[in-house]
Amino acid sequence: MTQSYEVFLGCAIPSRFNNYESSMRVVAKELGIELIDFDGASCCGTVVLKSIDEHSWLSMSGRNLALAEQRGHDIVTPCNGCFGSLKDTAHVLHDKKQRKAVNKVLSSLGLEYTGKVKIRHFAEVLYDLKDEIAKKIVKPLDGLKVAFHPGCHLIRPSNVAGFDDPELPNKVDELLELTGAKSVPWGLKLKCCGSPLLIASEDVATEILREKMKSAKEAGANCVVTNCPACHTQFDVQAIGLKDENDESLELPALFITQILGAAMGLDSEQIGFELNRVSLDPINDILGL
């Protein structure tokens, strides 16, 4: 049966990582997942607005939920930040008092949130289709050693995210390994990438990134893979030129899960968008068939 969702892109993907959207779309098409444009989407609210004012955050996020709900569609998002924000909103709005307060704001727009809409991360949707994906692997990525970074809001808090084990997540790794790639264990895999701190202290954010990259390198990875544009900002933008204390480069090619799957499924490499990856992919060109 064809699955169908309104796709919530958020702000960071259309701004910085259009290759994530493009690769998601070709993979979705190949798997028969219908992605409907999300008319009228605003920012999800994210941890930024939640940090400033929770009532504004719940209203902003609640409006997006109410729009999809009114149109009778469920939501899929490729962004951990949007996933976390939208799911957390739905979680908080189980509380009648909070829901009433938000609906009071939404009523001025002729909207109401009732709690029916489902929110999924694109990685979840892919995981459900892993058997179909396995059958579509035509260009195995043998030799790719992936440091997979799940990011925080895909798995925590687990009572809200509801996707994978919060301490030993393995579902996306399983998907990645369908391609012949190896998901390497690395010490700081579950540590936050530091991206949310770029707004408060770039120094601290960079220090965390340095620790992460060292850990990935020590584990023998030849690339970092994410499913989130916020995390990706660290690995594919902030990491450029990053060095350790011995002046050794800490850069590693940074890819999205959909780029890995798309490449292994033999999909159009232009649409997978490798051209837009910022850290050079040279070290893994041969494996990716570029």
Next chain:
Amino acid sequence: MTESWGQFKSFEGKKFKALDSEFTAKVSKLIGGEDLTACFQCAKCSAGCPVSDKVNIQIHEVMRMLVFGLKEVLQTDMVWLCTTCYTCQERCPQGIDITDILFGLKNMAYKRGITPSGYVTSAKALYDIGKLYSPTEWEREDLGLDDVPELDVSETKKMLDKTKLLKLQEGM
């Protein structure tokens, strides 16, 4: 320029006037605050915190300050250097929603003007365009992606007027 946040750097030599139970009660009413006073200081939160080694005041100390009703907590760097990773909340043996409480503290600090300036800029962007960033059109054209669906900003402005987003810091 001295930052407006993170100025409470150490307990060394500090004297606190009084324990304010009303402040503790107020924090307990925040989203996720209901189990605040169940904290028994095991410090498991700080053990898993990605910034424990980078802050002046760690998260278990923040929790202690809250139980003691010390408003100075809003001046600690932990409030704004929390990455929101939720590891502490996930692992708390008392089931305290620690990360969520920190969001509430950020809200309190923001209202008092104790905030990294990036948040003030972001509030303005969220009000003005309903988003944090705008699409990069040439990339989308190169990849053959359709335009991002339009947002009628007057709708989000109407909401954010109601929630008084741009007036939160008035009277600080």
